[in-house]
Amino acid sequence: MSLKTRILALLTVLIIVAASASLLAYRELSASIIERWGKQVAEIQVRYDSARLLQSLEREIGLARQMAQSNALLRWADNPDDKLLEGAAIRQMESYRENFRDKSYFVALRENGRYYYNNADDKYANNQFRYVLDANDPDDAWFYQLIEEGRDFHLNVNPDTELGVTKLWIDVLMRNADNEIVGMVGTGLNLDNFLQDIVDIGQEGITTLFVDYNGAIQLYRDRNYIDFASIIKPEGQKNTVDLLFDHPEDKHLILGMLQMLKQRNGEKGAVESGFVTIDGRKHLAGISYLPAIGWFEITLLDLNALLSPSYLWPLIAVFLASLLITLLIFHLIIQSRILKPVISLEHAIKRVREGRFDLPYLPKPDNEIGRLVDHFEKMTHTVHDTTRNLEDKVAHRTAELHRLARVDALTGLKNRRGLDEVVVDEIERAAREQKGFGLIWLDIDNFKDINDSLGHQAGDDILCRVALWLKATVRPYDHPGRWGGDEFVVLLSPCDDEVLEQTSNRIRLAVEQESLKAGMPVTVSVGGHLCQPGEDTDTILRQADRALYAAKERGRNTVCITHSDESIVSSEG
């Protein structure tokens, strides 16, 4: 896997880890913010709903209490059969009817169980006595239950089968001067209107319900859940608030909160809140106690509806877009500032390793990698210079060695190898140009005697002098050389018979005369051969050797030339 892929993979993993951690932290944070916010909203909502309910009921309750204390009614309740008192009481009742919001009232007398009622349409004008309550009739049980409990005030949601209406009844006990319960008065509010006005307020995500101290549902937008005639139902048969919840533990939570609020007994503004699950959705429940009516108001906030996760989508989209842009920018930075220079550097190193020092353009970012590239470039130039110097030296030394290998160390003339090469070159040139060249072979006469008599050093000295005289005698473009021992060879090019003969004689004469001048007289025998195009080395050397041999034979200090017809001619200089 390339460095680029690794860095990108690492980067992606790091960003995913960081994003996941941020997302988790964000979710935790947002959950806690939503929870705190939800609690505040729930508390405000619950107070608001409670206030609305109380506001709407307080006047009716006050009127009902006033009615229960009306002298006309109380006197009549003590003497229910007194027609005069009854007339005065009914007039009084009718005046209250005008004041009740529902324009309806009821009065039930304990002594004879007679139940009086009239409504907004004044349907029962002059006929307010409706029926007689029966202690054994379950529909009338509420009356006897309330009296038995002695609760001066009670709210009751109950259908009145006799009247064919379902109402939220405000029941207030009538007590005479001896504090005896003599009857009950009250009014009813149309349940549907009440639910619509107070409970089913149509705010999405907010559900309001009222429960009694047992948790029995009294007011709720869905009538099926309302625990009608709750007061007469035994425990266990009531429609309690937990019917709404998915989990049994929510019931304990809510009942616990009800208990707690009751203990705080209407402490002003006291609100308890907690989370419950309804239809699989998390709700925040806010509860307050309404001591004036003995009910609890529960507000359920559907957090998903109020603060839908879809609200977070733009945030998540912005987060993801920033993540991608960050990734892209990071990639571009890594690419331009690290990867590209490193990859170029890698190629450059490979190139140098292969011996190619001409570096391509290398990007140098302003960082450690840029400095590394700069060092590498300078190092490469140094290595290149050093290598070039080394190569130059090697080439120079090689050329020197090549030259030395072809030079005779004693005389400085070409040695046998050098002469061989020149002979080969000349043979090729002769063949190419069809022009011959001359070869002279000379040998110092009786050199052994010189060595023996004067010493080897003196012999060397004479060899050097002969070499100097030889060099001075031939043309600059001829090739004098020492063949070995006391034998010398001169290659003459261009050459003809005349040049060969003249040069051979000049050499012999020069050695003779110059050595005499130097006080160490020596002579040389010289054999010459005019080489023809097509002759090979062996033939040429053999012919020259033959001429030299002849010169020795003919008394030394002599020049002999071989011709193409194999004849050897002595030449007098």
Ligand SMILES: Nc1nc2c(ncn2[C@@H]2O[C@H](COP(=O)(O)OP(=O)(O)OP(=O)(O)O)[C@@H](O)[C@H]2O)c(=O)[nH]1
């Ligand atoms: N001082 C010296 N002597 C050498 C060198 N190389 C060979 N010699 C001697 O040169 C002598 C050559 O003798 P030859 O050519 O055989 O015979 P010569 O005495 O010259 O007699 P001719 O050639 O017949 O005239 C030998 O004694 C070699 O030892 C050298 O480099 N220096």
